[in-house]
Amino acid sequence: MHHTLATRFARHNARQISAREALTDDQLRQVVPSIFAAEAHDSRSDKYVYVPTIDIVQGLRREGWQPFFAVQAMPRDRTRTGHAKHMLRLRRPEHITESEAAEVIIVNSHDGTTSYQMFAGLVRFVCTNSMIAGQQFEEVRVPHKGHIQDQIIEGAYTIAQDFPRLIDSTREMAALQLSKPEQRVFAEAALVARYGEEAAPVTPDQVLRRRRTADVGGDLWTTFNAVQENIVRGGLHGQRRTDDGRVIRRSTRPINGIDQNVGVNRALWTLAEGMRALKA
Secondary structure: OOEEEEOOOHHHOOOEOOOOOOOOHHHHHHHHHHHHHOOOOOOOOOOOOOOHHHHHHHHHHHOOOOOEEEEEEOOOOHHHHHOEEEEEEOHHHHHHOOOOOEEEEEEEOOOOOEEEEEEEEEEEEEOOOEEOOOOOOOOEEEOOOOOOHHHHHHHHHHOOOOHHHHHHHHHHHHHOOOOOHHHHHHHHHHHHHHOOOOOOOOHHHHHHOOOOOOOOOOOOHHHOOOOHHHHOOOOOOOEEEEOOEEEEEEEEOOOHHHHHHHHHHHHHHHHHHHHHHHHH
């Protein structure tokens, strides 16, 4: 049996739990209490339709979807902790013996900061890398009004209809070889997706470095995976030059925030899809 790993992130701005077996309510309650909030945050009006995320999870469990990963933000305003933004990754248990599994990703909060959002994703078990598909794939948003529960379960099926196309896309990426200059261009664009206008503290060669033998190879899929993991997990040693010319050494930070995780992950997938289209 694989043990459940509960990880408290640095700076206490998020807490997460993941496992190779489906997570139970008790495990979820200990780490991501906001999915069990008994009512919406005080700031919400009467028009706000409140359905606890755990009710959605129960509905999806009945349809054969199980949560294997959950993360919740830890807001500065501690009165919002019980209603804070959270993300769950659900998959069908029959896929967990495969090297990769498609997932439905749900993002929600009970303090009005977000509608229910759903995306397609993919987890690679070799490195427990969790990716989120880019703009070429379905995205479902359900506002907090009307028959939310039915719309979300329907949304999960809408997302799942994209799974075969998602898997096909990864196979096509794996079949495309990239030259060294092409890999470098991919890494440079990925660093822009992560750092925007500021100078990246690490080089393209650093984010291209493979962490495991399964990712050694010059194809687009392994390149994408190596870059995604290095950027999302952080821990690369880099340096930054200050305005007065001093050089400060620092390690890159992991991406802990839910919005940034979704944004960067989707941008990297969109970048990989763009490279695939160019090469094809």
